[in-house]
Amino acid sequence: MAARSEAAYPVGWKNGRVASWLVTVDHKRIGILYIATSLVWFVAGGILALLMRTQLATPNEAFLTKNSYNEVMTMHGTTMIFLVVIPILAGFANFLVPLMIGARDMAFPRLNALSYWLFLLGGIILWLSWFAKGGAAHAGWWSYPTLSENFPFTSPGHGQDYWILSLHVLTLSSLLGAINFIVTIHNMRAPGMTWMRMPLFVWAIETYAILLLVALPALSAAITLLLLDRTVGTHFFIPSDGGSIVLYQHLFWFFGHPEVYIMVLPVFGMISEILPVFARKPIFGYKAVAFSTIGIAFFSMLVWAHHMFTTGLPVGLDSFFMISSMVIAVPTGIKIFNWIATTWRGNLIFDTPMLFALAFIALFTMGGLSGIFLAAFPVDWQVNDSYYIVAHFHYVLFGGSAFGFFGGLYYWWPKMFGRMLDERLGKWHFWLLFVGFNLTFLPQHMLGLLGMVRRIYTYHHGGIWEAYNLISSIGSGVMGVAILVFLINVWRTNVFRKGVRAGNDPWLADTLEWYTTSPPPPHNFDTVPYVTSARPLRDLRRRLAEQPQ
Amino acid sequence: MRRKLPSLVLAVLVALATAGVATAANGGFTPVEPASPNAHHIQHAYYLVLGFTAAIFVLVETLLVVFVVKYRSRGRARAVEGAQVLGHTRLELIWTAIPVVILAIIAGFVFYELPNIDSAPAAADPIHITVEGHQYYWQFDYPNHARSIGTLHVPAGAVVDLKVVSPDVIHSWWIPALGGKLQAIPGRINHTWFKADTGSYDGQCAELCGVFHASMRATVRAESQQAYQHYLTSWRGTIGKQIWNGVCATCHGNLGQGGYGIAIANNSLLTQKSGLEGILRNGFTGPGGAMPPVGETWTQEEIDALAAYVKKHIYKSAPVGATSGG
Incomplete structure (x- = not known):
């Protein structure tokens, strides 16, 4: 099937093994490129994390220098956020959205290719900054001025400029991608696929794309002003010349908080796809899950200053942002309860995707609940900028987003490559990651409450500080091993071709991407069935079972 | 075996809970x-x-x-559906x-x-102290123009109003036992307060402020009224040493033997007050390295005290053979 369609194209240099990937405008290949590139940076950013945990394993350690620690810390955060979580989700969205809605491709395939190549370019620019004069950026992933300004004792050299350029390019990539997703979802759904029959992952991508469009311009504005300050002598953020640092914080976090949901809503969508399939049930409360996504997205634009409770805002503002931040916990809770209800009276099958999805619920709950402490602003004054925060956002972004996208990888791998990832290695990967993750980040809550502030390259306390830090560092090593197991699994499946061949629908799933072959042909579908519910494939299976042959 | 398992689990849970409570006071659970x-x-x-x-x-x-336990598949086929709720x-x-x-x-x-x-409690007449965050030290200004570096002296039980400011980058004031954080933001004046019980309380800067962020520690010493008054009148005698330990030694080493900054123990600039003052107030950028203007807000008295201290205690006091580094 696939071979025949490819042969229909005229043979030329574009059909070469490498060249065909370089010139591709096929959403599936672009999706795979996105995911593969993100995974490379995931490994790179993970190595940076291991360097930091090695430095922090014992007090007064001298494994990294102060300067390089700040660079490593900044690059770890920036890489994981902008080069791993956002683009890997864009990769899933690229691969899945057209397939899930029964379309042939994205609305603008060439624009889609441009998005990917801009992402790669932005990433390369960021990582080239290690070689910049003065080293990589070292003012943290939010790069508050005046530390990020071009003064001798803040951020001289070009690392910060590379960081700005990289984020500009990545922003452009994400904006183009977001427009593409919105147009595709609005215009190219299969016949019969009304909004209420759309897969929940597609709902999540719709909101993800809208949030990107709303939030990213604020980031572009902030870093453009910063760039002007650094290069042409303006002083938007230099208080001694009349600028305002708090302005930067507002602009940055107006982007920065929706950003958190940009990184987690698509994963919510994946969980809402995976859980029902492995519970052999429909999602509990489809409408509640879909509308809570929109609710979260809306309120995520009204909570930004909870990142700024310690800047001395007026109590009235603090109060507003406390309440809005608490409001957002309600739709998030609705999702959690609906997911748990989805497992109720199911036929739960614990394949690797399901393990990751269940762990996602367990860990994200922890990250969500520790967030309540941060919303209550006087408590935030105590725990803000300590290791408690580091623990909190890793429970959200690793326990949440990363566990979710690993579940997604195991689930959709057969659709992407036609072969299943190995279940036994998958389970090793899962359990090592689960144990390692909790060892790493659970003790960091305690460290923060004990008074360990974030972003320090060393500490001098022994005793319980040292014990918790050492446990955390050991845990990070276990996570490193888990990722190695995953890479071996990928290698074994795709390079050695030992993975079991998957049919169209190995999991007996619900959504349209499983209607076509694995991997799908370039045009995705020969025909698309008329969609009569949110679970078109189950409908089809039932119709087939009812028809006497 | 089956019957033993629940009691074993229970025992482990009880042990964990007890351990948790036992360590709750200092184990980082609050x-x-x-x-x-x-x-x-x-x-x-x-x-x-x-x-x-x-x-x-x-x-x-x-x-x-x-x-998860109750509704696990137990060998049911994948095609078997759960309740279609x-x-x-x-x-x-x-x-x-x-x-x-x-x-x-x-x-x-x-x-x-x-x-x-x-x-702060409305009836109290607070002591007003200015906390100034600098790369990389905390400076405290008292009502009678006394000053200290790194250690804040306060009378125990008195309400202290802190005015938190910074001349260079954002820092964040945090003494965990004495309340929450407050950023010291260039161009802004923030206020916080505490009323400390007798004791000594440590904290450190909570906002990344540069290469020595981790060294930017502070101690609040809540002492008797007499001890506090004594500091306000005797601060001139120790300010030179405080500045050396709290500011200079961070980069140049305890004895000026060098570290992140160059070795200065044998540098004759230590004996020339006017040259020293220029560098402290204006900073220095050159091919051999750079130094921030750490003393841009210091009084003449402090510069004099520091100059006297380094001349007496630091100049030529480092071990012979100390190398000059970059």
């Missing part, structure tokens, strides 16, 4: 022991949030585990409404505690 009313009231809010979130955590994780409107309303109520209680309690956290 913020550090408060020593000021604002920190006490933050602790109250913390306990309330902890109570609700712990209950929700236990509920959610227990439900998850129970369902699409949703339940009343349940949705319940798990929307209950969190709303809980969050309203938390928010209400925060507003109830807020006056005790945010504002």
Whole structure:
């Protein structure tokens, strides 16, 4: 099937093994490129994390220098956020959205290719900054001025400029991608696929794309002003010349908080796809899950200053942002309860995707609940900028987003490559990651409450500080091993071709991407069935079972 | 075996809970022991949030585990479907409404505690002290123009109003036992307060401020009124040493033997007050390295005290053969 369609194209240099990937405008290949590139940076950013945990394993350690620690810390955060979580989700969205809605491709395939190549370019620019004069950026992933300004004792050299350029390019990539997703979802759904029959992952991508469009311009504005300050002598953020640092914080976090949901809503969508399939049930409360996504997205634009409770805002503002931040916990809770209800009276099958999805619920709950402490602003004054925060956002972004996208990888791998990832290695990967993750980040809550502030390259306390830090560092090593197991699994499946061949629908799933072959042909579908519910494939299976042959 | 398992699990849980309670005071399960009313009231809010979130955590994780165990496949085929339940409107309303109520209680309690956290007791006549964050030290200015570096002296039990400022980059003032953080932001004046019990309390800068962020520690010493008054009158005698230890030694080493900054122990500039003053006030950038203008806000008295201190105690006092580094 696939071979025949490819042969229909005229043979030329574009059909070469490498060249065909370089010139591709096929959403599936672009999706795979996105995911593969993100995974490379995931490994790179993970190595940076291991360097930091090695430095922090014992007090007064001298494994990294102060300067390089700040660079490593900044690059770890920036890489994981902008080069791993956002683009890997864009990769899933690229691969899945057209397939899930029964379309042939994205609305603008060439624009889609441009998005990917801009992402790669932005990433390369960021990582080239290690070689910049003065080293990589070292003012943290939010790069508050005046530390990020071009003064001798803040951020001289070009690392910060590379960081700005990289984020500009990545922003452009994400904006183009977001427009593409919105147009595709609005215009190219299969016949019969009304909004209420759309897969929940597609709902999540719709909101993800809208949030990107709303939030990213604020980031572009902030870093453009910063760039002007650094290069042409303006002083938007230099208080001694009349600028305002708090302005930067507002602009940055107006982007920065929706950003958190940009990184987690698509994963919510994946969980809402995976859980029902492995519970052999429909999602509990489809409408509640879909509308809570929109609710979260809306309120995520009204909570930004909870990142700024310690800047001395007026109590009235603090109060507003406390309440809005608490409001957002309600739709998030609705999702959690609906997911748990989805497992109720199911036929739960614990394949690797399901393990990751269940762990996602367990860990994200922890990250969500520790967030309540941060919303209550006087408590935030105590725990803000300590290791408690580091623990909190890793429970959200690793326990949440990363566990979710690993579940997604195991689930959709057969659709992407036609072969299943190995279940036994998958389970090793899962359990090592689960144990390692909790060892790493659970003790960091305690460290923060004990008074360990974030972003320090060393500490001098022994005793319980040292014990918790050492446990955390050991845990990070276990996570490193888990990722190695995953890479071996990928290698074994795709390079050695030992993975079991998957049919169209190995999991007996619900959504349209499983209607076509694995991997799908370039045009995705020969025909698309008329969609009569949110679970078109189950409908089809039932119709087939009812028809006497 | 089957019957033993639950009791074993129970025993382990009890042991863990006991260990948890035993270490709760200092194991990092709550913020550090408060020593000021604002920190006490933050602790109250913390306990309330902890109570609700712990209950929700236990509920959610227990439900998850129970369902996972109870509804596991047990060898049923994949094609066997679970109950085809699409949703339940009343349940949705319940798990929307209950969190709303809980969050309203938390928010209400925060507003109830807020006056005790945010504002100093109205009747008290506070001592006004300015906290100035610098790369990479804390400087404290007292009402009678006394000054200290790194260590803040206050009378125990007195209400202290802190004016928190910074001339260079954002720092964040945090002494965990004495309440929450407050950023020291260039161009802004922020206020916080505490009323410390007798004792010595450590903290450090909580906002990344550059290469020596980790070294930017502070100690608050809440002492008797006499000891406090004594410091206010005797500060001139120790300020040179305080500046050396709190500012210079961070980069140049305890004895000026060099470290991140160059070795200066044998540098004759240490004996030339005017040259020293120029570098302290204006900083220095050159091919061999750079030094921030650490002393841009210092008084003449302090410069003099530092110059006298380094001339006497640091110049030519480092071990012979100390190398000059970059």
